[in-house]
């Protein structure tokens with residue numbers, strides 16, 4: 449089973465990429481590939497840029513990677529109570545080549561932030577948008593107060609309650625097509 453994990457952020461130290469990587473590793477019998485949004489950087493989308501650039505190969509490559517997954521683990525980062533520009537940009541570019549960007553692949557949708565709400569607004573924004581574009585969100589989980597609840601060196605959730613909650617979600621994850 450191939451699990452493609454990504455954080456919805458281009459930060460080199462992305463906490464959402466860390467959370468997505470950890471969560472993806474919890475699936476039994478999974479082979480995990482972690483994407484880096486920096487590999488999918490394009491100019492800010494506009495219809496004018498699209499006229500200039502057409503259908504960029506980078507967006508095609510993103511779609512191909514998404515399409516190679518049996519399970520997607522996406523952890524969205526929150527900027528100003530919404531999705532980050534880096535995530536939205538590749539999402540927008542990709543959607544112009546293939547409307548079903550997320551290709552109906554069973555998805556575990558996550559979010560985290562240093563704040564108490566754990567990026568819940570970004571998670572809610574993703575829950576509204578993604579299903580219109582092939583997003584097949586089967587479960588969600590948000591980790592609040594990342595710096596207190598995640599051990600960066602160990603690469604895992606340090607708070608037992610949150611860790612158990614995530615493990616429970618993954619144990620019961622329905623990945624049937």
Ligand SMILES: Cc1cc2nc3c(=O)[nH]c(=O)nc-3n(C[C@H](O)[C@H](O)[C@H](O)COP(=O)(O)O)c2cc1C
Pocket residue numbers: 455456457458459461462463464465525526527528529530560561562563565566567
């Ligand atoms: C421009 C900007 C806006 C932010 N807005 C929010 C916010 O609305 N809510 C929140 O919880 N954190 C906010 N943060 C803090 C981010 O959650 C934090 O930088 C986090 O590390 C982002 O995730 P990432 O590391 O995966 O990129 C913001 C950070 C930046 C740089």
